Amino acid sequence: xxxxxxxxGLMLGSGLxxxxxxxxxxxxxxxxxxxxxQRTQALGGLCLSxxxxxxxxxxxxxxxxxxxxxxxxxxxxxxxxxxxxxxxSYNSGPHDRELVTLKVIQTLFFRQRDLVxxxxxxxxxxRRRRAPLLVHREVAPLLSEILQRSDQLRLxxxxxxxxxxxxxxxxxxxxxxxxxxSIALALASGLILILASMIYILRLExxxxxxxxxxxxxxxxxxxxxARLVDAQETERRNISRELHDEVGQTLGALxxxxxxxxxxxxxxAPHLREQVDKMKAVAERSVQAVRNLAxxxxxxxxxxxxxxxxxxxxxxxxxRNSQMEVDVESANVSEDLPDDYKVAIYRLVQExxxxxxxxxxxxxxxxxxxxxxxxxxxxVADDGRGFDPARSRGVGILGMEERxxxxxxxxxxxxxxxxxxxxxxxLPLRREEPAA
Amino acid sequence: xxxxxxxxxxxxxxxxxxxRLVVAQQPDCMVVGEAGNGRxxxxxxxxxxxxxxxxxxxxxxxxxxxxxxxIRESLPGTQVVxxxxxxxxxxxxxxxxxxARAYLLKDSAEADLARAIRAAWEGKSFFxxxxxxxxxxxxxxxxxxxxxxxxxxxxxxREREVLQLVxxxxxxxxxxxxxxxxxxxxxxxxxxxxxKLNLKSVPEVxxxxxxxxxxx
Numbered sequence: 001x002x003x004x005x006x007x008x009g010l011m012l013g014s015g016l017x018x019x020x021x022x023x024x025x026x027x028x029x030x031x032x033x034x035x036x037x038q039r040t041q042a043l044g045g046l047c048l049s050x051x052x053x054x055x056x057x058x059x060x061x062x063x064x065x066x067x068x069x070x071x072x073x074x075x076x077x078x079x080x081x082x083x084x085x086x087x088x089s090y091n092s093g094p095h096d097r098e099l100v101t102l103k104v105i106q107t108l109f110f111r112q113r114d115l116v117x118x119x120x121x122x123x124x125x126x127r128r129r130r131a132p133l134l135v136h137r138e139v140a141p142l143l144s145e146i147l148q149r150s151d152q153l154r155l156x157x158x159x160x161x162x163x164x165x166x167x168x169x170x171x172x173x174x175x176x177x178x179x180x181x182s183i184a185l186a187l188a189s190g191l192i193l194i195l196a197s198m199i200y201i202l203r204l205e206x207x208x209x210x211x212x213x214x215x216x217x218x219x220x221x222x223x224x225x226x227a228r229l230v231d232a233q234e235t236e237r238r239n240i241s242r243e244l245h246d247e248v249g250q251t252l253g254a255l256x257x258x259x260x261x262x263x264x265x266x267x268x269x270a271p272h273l274r275e276q277v278d279k280m281k282a283v284a285e286r287s288v289q290a291v292r293n294l295a296x297x298x299x300x301x302x303x304x305x306x307x308x309x310x311x312x313x314x315x316x317x318x319x320x321r322n323s324q325m326e327v328d329v330e331s332a333n334v335s336e337d338l339p340d341d342y343k344v345a346i347y348r349l350v351q352e353x354x355x356x357x358x359x360x361x362x363x364x365x366x367x368x369x370x371x372x373x374x375x376x377x378x379x380x381v382a383d384d385g386r387g388f389d390p391a392r393s394r395g396v397g398i399l400g401m402e403e404r405x406x407x408x409x410x411x412x413x414x415x416x417x418x419x420x421x422x423x424x425x426x427x428l429p430l431r432r433e434e435p436a437a
Numbered sequence: 438x439x440x441x442x443x444x445x446x447x448x449x450x451x452x453x454x455x456x457r458l459v460v461a462q463q464p465d466c467m468v469v470g471e472a473g474n475g476r477x478x479x480x481x482x483x484x485x486x487x488x489x490x491x492x493x494x495x496x497x498x499x500x501x502x503x504x505x506x507x508i509r510e511s512l513p514g515t516q517v518v519x520x521x522x523x524x525x526x527x528x529x530x531x532x533x534x535x536x537a538r539a540y541l542l543k544d545s546a547e548a549d550l551a552r553a554i555r556a557a558w559e560g561k562s563f564f565x566x567x568x569x570x571x572x573x574x575x576x577x578x579x580x581x582x583x584x585x586x587x588x589x590x591x592x593x594x595r596e597r598e599v600l601q602l603v604x605x606x607x608x609x610x611x612x613x614x615x616x617x618x619x620x621x622x623x624x625x626x627x628x629x630x631x632x633k634l635n636l637k638s639v640p641e642v643x644x645x646x647x648x649x650x651x652x653x
Contacts, residue, residue, distance in 0.1 A: 245495075249522075250449040253543055257455030260547030264462075285544055292522055302527065305500050310527035317525060317575055326582040364582075 003193050007186060014182030021175045025168055032164035039090065039157045046086045046150055050109075053079045054143050057116050061131040069120050080113055098156045105149045112142045227407045230400070234344060241299035244291050252288045259284060300347055307336045308343045312350055312368060323358045325366055325383070332371040342428060345404040346370065346379050352397045353381035353424040361385020361422060375430050382423040390414040401426070441558055442469045444487040446478035446504065447520065448496045452543070456491065456520075456550065463551045475499025482508045487515055489554045492537075494521040494528060502535045509536030516557040520546055524571040526644065529564070533640030538606065539563035560606045564647050572648035588634050589649060596630040597651075603627060603639065604646030 056079065060072050087106050115138055119131050259281040266274050295301070302311035309331045316327035338346075350368055357363040363385030370379050390398075398414065401424065405412040410428035443460050445468055447453045453471055460466045470485050472478035475492070476499045482490055490508055494501035505517045518539040519532040532540050538557035541549055542565040549565055556563035580587060592600065595616075602612045609627065613620045636642050646652045 246449070250451055253449070254451030254455050256544055257452065257459070257547045260545075261455070261458060261462075264547070288544065301495055302523075305495050305502065306527055306531050310531060314523075314525045314527040317527075320578060320582075321575065326579060 003189075003196070007189050007193060010182070010189065011186045014179065014186070018175060018179050018182075021171070021178075025171050025175070028171075029164070029168050032161065032168075036157065036161040036164075039160075040154075042086050042090050043150060043154050043157060046083060046105075046153075047147075049079050049083045049086065050143070050146055050150065053083070053109075053112070057112070057135060057139055057143070060116055060120055061127065061135055063120075063127075064124050073117075073120055076113065076116060080109070083109060098153060101149050101152050101156070105146055105153075108142050108146050108149070112139055112146070115139050115142070223406075226403050230403055230407060237298040241295045241301075244295040244298070245301070249288065249291045249295060252284055252291060255284050256281065256288060300351075303340075303343045303347055308338055308346060309334050309370065311343075311347060312370065315347070315351060315354070316366075316368060319354050319358065319366075325354075325358050325363050327354060327366045327368060329368045329370075331369070334370050334372045334377070338377070339431065342377065342408065342430070345408055345428070346377070346426075348404060349379060349401045349424070349426055350381055352401050353383075353422075356395075356397060357381070357383035357385050357422065361387065363421070372430075377428050377430060379426045379428075380423060382421065384421045387416045387418050387420045387422050389418065390416050439465075441466045441489055441554060442485070442487045443467065443554060444470045444472065444478065444482055444485060444490040446472040446475070446481075446490065446496065446501070447493040448473050449493075452493070455547065459547050459550050460491075460554070463554075466551065466554060475501060475504035478504045479507045482512060482515060486512060489516050489518060489558050491518045491520060491550070491554070493543075494519055494523070494532065502531050505532065505535040505537050516560070518550070518553045518557050518563075524565070524568045526572055526575060526648075529568060529572070529647070530640055530644050533643050534638070540568055541565050542567055562604060562606055562643055562647070562652055564652075569647045569650055572644065573650060576648050591633045592630055596626050596633070599623060599626040600630050600634075600642065600646060601651050604643045604652045606643075 053076070056072055056075055060069075060076075063069055063072055084106070087102055090102060115134065119127060119134060122130065259277060263274060263277055263281070266277065268274075300311055300315070302314050306314070309329075312331070313329045316329040319325060319327050354366060354368070357366050361383055363383035366381065366383040368379075368381050370377065372378075402412045405426045405428065408428050410426055413425045414422065415425070416422040443466055445453055445456050445460070447456065450473075453473075457468050457471065460468050469487055470481045472481050473496075475496045478490065478492060478496075479499065490505075492501040492504055492508075496504070499507075501519060501521075505519065508515055508517060516539075517535075517537040518541060519537040520541050520543055521528050521532070522543050524542055529540050538560065539553040539562065541553050541563075545565050545567065549563070553563040579585070589597075598616065599612060602615060607615070609620050609623045612623045616623070631637070631642065634642075634645055636645055643652070
């Protein structure tokens, strides 16, 4: 951003400088022309005066009467004043050479004037005799030198104009060069800026793409991880359940059978002994019950023994027995050979939903509905409990349900409002090609 | 009195050993074979043709219910006593639908096994007392909570008689003989009572009777 501002400033600055330079050059040119004209005018006046003076000198040679001499002297004086005025006001410019020439012209002119004044002071005869020689020998060379000098001045004047033109041309060339430089600089910086921006944008884009890929990958990993976690949990539960059932449960069961046989063989004459064995049997029965409940919690063997719907009905009754909530289970068209992961997912979902309804919602009634139609199986657990805001509070249990449903490619939703009960819904697409697991 | 030939099927040796001892103590029973899973039980039943098969409900490979169904299909003369750890209606109904006559809880197997084997052999139903208790409790609780009424009150005295006889495993012909009415009348009573009680099959009738304590 600041780079763009800098570029703009650069272009603005060089443009303003160029405009200023042009203005200055224009003024300079005007001044030079003005000076040139002034000087040309002055030189023109000077030449005219010098020629008139020359004429007067010629006349002074042949003037006869005193009136004529006086008029001539007057004229000479006027011309002399004119010339001095021109010389005094001549703007010589910066060069000393022209000033020197001017001084020389002035000196020569003064000498010429002195000669003429001298000539006029002579008598008419004397003038007739001597003047032509004097004019020829002294005044004419002076005059021609003056003309020569003023020619020099004219040339110098021309030279000055030429010089000023040259200076202007040089300045213009330099302005052009500096403008060209500015434009080139601006173009180059613009190009660099564009390149830099493009590189920056490309890098940003690459980073964004990389980051996106990373997010996608980590999300997939997370999903796989949680799927594996659910699998691992289920496998672990099944193993522990089997262990409990097979080892602990059966050993205790055998113990119970033994107690029973012992009771049957004990003589009725030993009530004391019978009572004691009865107590031991009761303890063993409680243990069997505890182990059985634990095993069932870990892995509902109903799923294996009976299939999904009877297992759900069993669970509903079990919850009804052990809580204040009555559970009603309905089902329609549910096939008996659902894959194991479907059975487990639905069973756990219903288990969790009922658990929440009893534990958190204090519901009095709950309805479980499972129905299957072409390629899909739908589960719904509705209760009349307290309800909650599903957007705000999602426990681990709900996340677990959602996870299981998602893993099977299904859709999961919770409808609940405070005071209006809760409905948990899941819809699972059935795999077609797969036989019963 | 002939000696009853009994097949035992349970996947746990300890339990099976206990059951064998119980059966062996009966003068009128003998164990002819022991199986460790459902598939084995079906195969042995087919070759040994026992009078009564005692099947554990939760066996690996092929569970007791499925084994019961297959045995009853191929050997109608062999009766089945189901052993289970569960007193829940789902299990009982499943076992009855599969053709089992008796349903014993493992906890009390040693006390009731002999009686159950004999009852089954005679074609009668037998249930562990605890099973009837649990079924009744479930039923009463539901009535209480949902405010429903006991449909048993809707039955006429004759229908109640027929209900009990059906639940005991009697055929319509046997019932007509006992009650001295025509088979057609028995069928009518049977249909009426099943409709009133909302029962769809004989196993459900048996379950209902157990629940109500009409039979045990």
